[in-house]
Amino acid sequence: MKHIIIASTSTLHGSSYLEYILNDLEIxxxxxxxxxxIPYARPGGISHDEYTNKTNDAFAKIGKLVRGIHTFENPIEAIKNAKGIxxxxxxxxxxxxxxxxxxxxTPLKNVINSGTPYLGTSAGSNICGLNIKTxxxxxxxxxPSFRALGLVPFNINPHYEDPNPESKHMGETRETRIQEFHHYNTNPVVGLREGSWLMVKEKSIVLKGNLNARIFEFNKEPYEVEPETDLAYLK
Structure with a gap:
């Protein structure tokens, strides 16, 4: 049975790393x-050790110890033996x-599909989708490929932002970029706003947090879904 949290972000404005979701992570x-x-995404070029230490400090608040995959001689075995990732x-x-x-x-996909609890934030959430093109x-x-883990039957767009009518930015909005994606691809895309996450348990994929998510389906107008909506219908 799958136990996955796919979160838009690790840090909300004005809060510390993972603070907003720690209670849910404890459960x-x-x-x-x-x-x-897995510290491979290295935000800002931070070292694997620095990133792991930062994460360890956050999880220590709920009594968890964190070990970076880069410290294992055999990372495949580390994945297979992990109790949580x-x-x-x-x-x-x-x-x-x-x-x-x-x-x-393949090892990562296999253990998560077999029930190893998994948390992804931002880039770690992107890889839960069918590919990373969004x-x-x-x-x-x-x-070598944009194909990702395919743990859910759609793509993720973390940090989703709505157009700001007062902004002087003349580039593409997030919605425009996703519409461009759908000129060449048919995968649904879930726009996750900051502070939102998806709770995946077996066949259910439920939106959590206080904000709506924006859903993009091929050849359809984008639409909003409310928290507690099950998105397993997206294919």
């Missing part, structure tokens, strides 16, 4: 004293490239 990882952390945010292209480099795509990140490296 999500309730049986796990030690978590495997967290993949942090940063650059999705860097993250996916490292997962392919270390041959972790990430907001710059393609600073070129992974």
């Amino acid at each position: 999500h990882f309730k049986a796990d004293k030690e978590l495997l952390f 967290f993949t942090g945010g940063g650059n999705t292209f860097v993250l996916l490239n490292q997962l392919y480099k270390h041959h972790l795509i 990430t907001n990140d710059m393609p600073i490296v070129y992974p």
Whole structure:
């Protein structure tokens, strides 16, 4: 049975790292004293050790110990033996490239589908979708494929932002970019606003948090769904 949290972000404005979701994470990882952390996305170029230490500090508040996958001699075995897994945010292209480099795509998908509790934030959420083509990140490296874990039957767009009518920015809005994606792809896309997450348990995919999500389906007008909506109907 799947136990997955797909969160838009790790940090809300004015709060500390993972603070807004710690109570839910304590329940999500309730049986796990030690978590495997995948720091490959490296936000801002932070080192794997620095990123792991930051994550360890956050999880210590709920009595969890975090160990970075980069410290294991055999990362595939680390995935297979993990009791719980967290993949942090940063650059999705860097993250996916490292997962392919270390041959972790299939092992990671297998253990999560078999019931190992998983948390993804930002880039770690992007890889839960069918592919990473709806990430907001710059393609600073070129992974062998854009295909991701496919843990849910759609794509994710974390940090989804609505158009600001007062903004002087003349570039594309997030909605425009997703519509461009649908000129070449048919995957549904879930726009997750900050502070929202998806709770995946077996066949249900329920929107959590206080905000609506914006749904983009091929050849349909975008629409809003409210918290507690089950998005398993998206294909």
